[in-house]
Amino acid sequence: MPTTPFDSLDDYISIPRVEGLALSPDGARAALTVASLSEDKTSYERALWAVPADGSGTPVRLTRSAKGEGGAAYTSAGDLLFVSARPGAGEDDVPQLWVLPAAGGEARPVTALAGGVSGLVAVAESAPVVVIAAPLMRSAETLEDDTKIRADRKKKKVNAILHEAYPVRHWDHDLGPDETHLLAIDLSDLPAETPGMENAEMPSDGPAPYPGWLPRPVDLTPHPGRSADVDGAALSADGTTLVAAMPTPEGRGSRARLVSIDVATGAHTVLFDEAHVDHAVPAISPDGSMLAHIRMPKADPNGPTDQELWLSGIDGSQPRRVAEGWDRWPGEIAFTVDGTALITATDQDGRAPIFRIPLDGSPVETVVADDNAYTAVALDRTGAGLVALRSSYMAPAHPVRVDFDGAVTEFATPAPVPAVPGTLTEVETVAEDGARVRAWLVLPDGASAEKPAPLLLWIHGGPLGSWNAWSWRWNPLLAAARGYAVLLPDPALSTGYGLDFIARGWNSWGDKPFTDLMSITDAAVARDDIDEQRTAAMGGSFGGYMANWVAGHTDRFKAIVTHASLWAMDQFGPTTDHAEYWQEIFTPESALENSPHRFVQDIVSPMLIIHGDKDYRVPIGEGLRLWAELSAHFMDEDGSMPHKFLYFPDENHWILKPQHAVVWYETVFAFLGEHVLHQMPERPSILG
Structure with missing residues (x-):
């Protein structure tokens, strides 16, 4: 009987794993985040690979740092952003934002934050603007203050956290003493080359200055409490408006409300906020005129509540519910390129198909439905379908292109689907x-x-x-x-x-x-x-x-x-x-x-x-x-x-x-x- 990697646990943990997918603005190539077992077999190392998005060609490895990379996304210019703790930016090897130029060359740091970068929040489709999440100390007024407070805690070996709100933990980590902030970065301020140390600013007697050769992040959420632990965010194509699902206290817990943030001024405007209701997972239409989101009344012992799709103007005007009779809970949502429908993948009958939800009141349509689950769905901005990760119990996640007629094309991948038993x-x-x-x-x-x-x-x-x-x-x-x-x-x-x-x-x-x-x-x-x-x-x-x-x-x-x-x-x-x-x-x-x-x-x-x-x-x-x-x-x-x-x-x-x-x-x-x-x-x- 032929053997498979599942016959040996050592072989099983050695199977490469596709964990992320990003599509370039021209729809020609995709970036895959692939995890591979380290040489000593005690951890996974993550690298970025480029593959043609039409199913042809062979994968090309883009990164090789020992610290690994993740959270990849393309800029409007086709450069590849990612988060990595590789050396060369900031201190203590904390994760920073990096960019790999589309024209070639080495990856360059975009940030040098003392506490690092938690992740990419949103990237503008037609402007050099990105929004990141980053932890800053509660009492810090500037990035330099944050650096000093962290240095003091490290020097004095202080790990204590004073909690003034609930909760104090989440899944597997303590909350605090820092708070998540949303920071905007203008990539046009990024130099073409990283300067050498002879050009770097040296610390003075005060807090070490943030490197002047990097674009200085702009804080969109000063003194956020926990409001910047967002449940989804969307950036308009021109990079001027961020809509974020920001939690606000409600007794011991919180509710998510939709807040529009002017990226230039930092001004906040609350769009949707209701007691005992979460407004989350926003999406902005390509032309910047419409906003879609999911409205979720909070459940109680009387029964579960529905997850409703709502559509409004970008300013929250004229809200209306769409797909009201569709008895499914939508996942992540995105507008089609022409702005006439929403795309989502969600659970159905032991699968997770991709659906198209027309905004004119027409019935929900199935784009592709088979014995698989689709995740990480990204629309091709040229209008030629979408890409996604597809998996089932017979195949781990692998990248595919899906045409709107339901045709599926598998990509070349550095993590091919293994032979399976049974x-x-x-x-x-x-x-x-x-x-x-x-x-x-x-x-x-x-x-x-x-x-x-x-x-x-x-x-x-x-x-x-x-x-x-x-x-x-x-x-x-x-x-x-x-x-x-x-x-x-x-x-x-x-x-x-x-x-x-x-x-x-x-x-x-x-x-x-x-x-x-x-x-x-x-x-x-x-x-x-x-x-x-x-x-x-x-x-x-x-x-x-x-x-x-x-x-x-x-x-x-x-x-x-x-x-x-x-x-x-x-x-x-x-x-x-x-x-x-x-x-x-x-x-x-x-x-x-x-x-x-x-x-x-x-x-x-x-x-x-x-x-x-x-x-x-x-x-x-x-x-x-x-x-x-x-x-x-x-x-x-x-x-x-x-x-x-x-x-x-x-x-x-x-x-x-x-x-x-x-x-x-x-x-x-x-x-x-x-x-x-x-x-x-x-x-x-x-x-x-």
Whole structure:
């Protein structure tokens, strides 16, 4: 039998990964951000590659710095902007903005900010103007002040943060002591060549001056608090107007409002702002006359709310809703070149097609719909279609051109699609309330009635999500290469099936989501190529919550793996990074009723708990309490029990380091091998 990179975990982590896509203004070439395993196999190094955007030619590598590059975007002149911590700008190798000239030559720094650049926010399509996000210290009035404060903290080894607002953490990092600012840069002020040190300004007794040979960033959000942590931003083609979805305090939480910022003066004008409503993901028409955005009323325990598409003048005038009867949640949006429609890719029926939304009230049209998910959609400014990254469970993200007639052309890429084990099919059933529930089923090679495969039920996170796109972290092909079938269901709360399907599980996670999972598992094990006697369940985040709930409500699975999981809702609510959201979508009674910890005494299946200490979305206390309560109920007098706890002191909600991913899968497959396949217990040797 031929081997694939999925047969070996070392081969798997070595597969190059396409992580980003940008299209040049003339539509002739695309820039890809490609991650490759480092020589010592302990990290990923990211480089930029250029490929022809018509599917011809061969990829050409553009960058090679050890620090890597990302966040690429083209300027109006066709130069390539990117963010990198490569040496040559600023201090301490913090990320800065760089530009690679279209005419050739070495990349040159655009910024030298003491705190670095967080990312590119927007690039003007017909003017040399860009907006970046950058952290500045709260009390800094100038860029020089920021440099001095950071130097003082470093010299005195002070890391303390005084919080005066909520929240204090986000996903995997602390908030503060600096604040995100939006800074505008006029690229026409960038010199043709980087001057040598003989021309650089030397520090005086005061704060080190910002390099005079670089364009000085203009602060569009002085003293922003957290208002510059934007939920989308758009820059007019002429670079004069930035529309940003800026959070403003609302009790413990915040709401996003749309703010128009005059780039020349920095003046702010609020366009849309409503209590308990987020206005986000703005897009500006090519001619600068129209603004589109997504309006999202905040949810509460009564049910989910819709995500509405709205259109207005660039000044917010004459707002109206578009695509009102379209029962889908749009993703990122962009105007077509002629300004008559919007383009978006979003979840639908276990896929993520690309849609065209006419602005004249005509029905939403499908541009391309197949068994793939499309992301990073960018319109060709010449009007000749669009480009995107396409993936499925049989192929990782790879760049393609999509014509408006639905024709798809694959690009040449330095990260070709690898050979895969197994096949992909669909399973569906009808739930007890009549709802259709479907799933992807990855079958290993050789699965048959004569040789049925053991089944792994994988439960997605979110909970507002769908199993529809390739994942490097949760990759079912690794299990298929080891002989398992993998069921990837979309139960109640999943996106891509309409608002009513989400509502079925709202404020009652342990009800319809659980019964949907059991129903679709019944449909899968009814197949003659699946072994009903050898099954396990797995999940991370919300999927970990469901794995814990499954563990306390059925004994049908031989083993359960729970990663970064919610265990005790009374504890999770106040300790997660954004407590206000989780405590607002549940009633206190429902949170307790649907808390898995109440059913610990009913757990029969052996459990493998996995948690990272730097996880702020689902804090480590969830894993610790689960482990302690399993120990209290199931530990024998000799200290033994069937459960295990894999702990990562320096990982967060995701396991990101390549060798930690290897340990994760080795431990999971060893645990499943012991309990599902009845193999001898083993421990990965590197764990000691």
